[in-house]
Amino acid sequence: MTTTIFPRIxxxxxxxxxxxxxxxxxxxxxxxxxxxxxxxxxQGEVQRIMYVHVPSAWLAYLAxxxxxxxxxxxxxxxxxxxxxxAVASAEIGVLFTGLALVSxxxxxxxxxxxxxxxxxxxxxxAVMFVMYVGYLLLRSLSTDMDRRATRAAVVGIVAVxxxxxxxxxxxxxxxxxxxxxxxxxxxxxxxxxRMLATLIVGxxxxxxxxxxxxxxxxxxxxxxxxxxxxxxx
Amino acid sequence: MSVARRPRRSxxxxxxxxxxxxxxxxxxxxxxxxALRDLGSSAVYYLTPTEARERNTVPGTTAxxxxxxxxxxxxxxxxxxxxxxxxxxxxxxxxxxxxxxxxALLREGAGAVVEGRFAPDGSFLADQVIxxxxxxxxxxxxxxxxxxxxx
Numbered sequence: 001m002t003t004t005i006f007p008r009i010x011x012x013x014x015x016x017x018x019x020x021x022x023x024x025x026x027x028x029x030x031x032x033x034x035x036x037x038x039x040x041x042x043q044g045e046v047q048r049i050m051y052v053h054v055p056s057a058w059l060a061y062l063a064x065x066x067x068x069x070x071x072x073x074x075x076x077x078x079x080x081x082x083x084x085x086a087v088a089s090a091e092i093g094v095l096f097t098g099l100a101l102v103s104x105x106x107x108x109x110x111x112x113x114x115x116x117x118x119x120x121x122x123x124x125x126a127v128m129f130v131m132y133v134g135y136l137l138l139r140s141l142s143t144d145m146d147r148r149a150t151r152a153a154v155v156g157i158v159a160v161x162x163x164x165x166x167x168x169x170x171x172x173x174x175x176x177x178x179x180x181x182x183x184x185x186x187x188x189x190x191x192x193x194r195m196l197a198t199l200i201v202g203x204x205x206x207x208x209x210x211x212x213x214x215x216x217x218x219x220x221x222x223x224x225x226x227x228x229x230x231x232x233x
Numbered sequence: 234m235s236v237a238r239r240p241r242r243s244x245x246x247x248x249x250x251x252x253x254x255x256x257x258x259x260x261x262x263x264x265x266x267x268a269l270r271d272l273g274s275s276a277v278y279y280l281t282p283t284e285a286r287e288r289n290t291v292p293g294t295t296a297x298x299x300x301x302x303x304x305x306x307x308x309x310x311x312x313x314x315x316x317x318x319x320x321x322x323x324x325x326x327x328x329x330x331x332x333x334x335x336x337a338l339l340r341e342g343a344g345a346v347v348e349g350r351f352a353p354d355g356s357f358l359a360d361q362v363i364x365x366x367x368x369x370x371x372x373x374x375x376x377x378x379x380x381x382x383x384x
Contacts, residue, residue, distance in 0.1 A: 118278075190369040
């Protein structure tokens, strides 16, 4: 039995590089968000929460799409690395969905005037959060690695429907949440250039952070898989 | 290569499983399409004043109204904690009466959502007033003091 559980270059070279890049990115994004970007004409300083809120929501989308792809990969090829990627990405996705909900709530209180309201974007995001918590719980129901991976993969594929539902929920009739600013249908982003630049740096920094966390978590999961295989052999 | 690679069963088993995966994916896309289409047309967070009137919303039952704060209509009496404004959708105007300070972003000409119930006289008694803001972000004009700035 060979022991190349995870390409060494990923953990030895790329993982530390990603760590440095995401920390530098986070520092730059913080400085830009707090010092360089102007406040909003309507909302004032509190609008700066956007630079945490939007990248968090973006990571939630990204993480759950990766869970979907890894789930398809597992069902297609039965290579355990796909299951490791799926669980790693789902955990990170739940974390950042939670962050998006919390930062959104903190943003909503001084602007909308409420911490929470049963509005389409908020409901669908809460549903997405609960479904992926359920996905993680489901994974602990079976000790058989193959069975667990297959069951999880089915949920991982179905649950990705949450992503377009959450994203499009603001375009439904009579929502409270504002429409997409950057990815809006027809026309340039409706945002000041410095705000947009700050937002983009934030999204890039969060994405690097995601890649770092994913790599670290996948390598732990691969070691765990190898240990279980050895015990069962 | 990967250590935990499972020994392949027969090649026909793999083909069958992959067919199943493709079928499941197609099914998921179909369900997703229908769900998105129907959710979009049936999910209503609030009614406009005109819709509320058309549905004959009974006084006393809980309702959520959304519309624009009519310019010139916003009044807040701090001692009585009495908030009043006209909510309009361009067709129907409703007098909204609330208690307590309005959210900082509640502006004349901007959007608002109110939760509460109609009084018998047709005015709306709001338990909660929510300000709605748009997706446009711009810095304040040079002379303008942005809100929420501590002096």
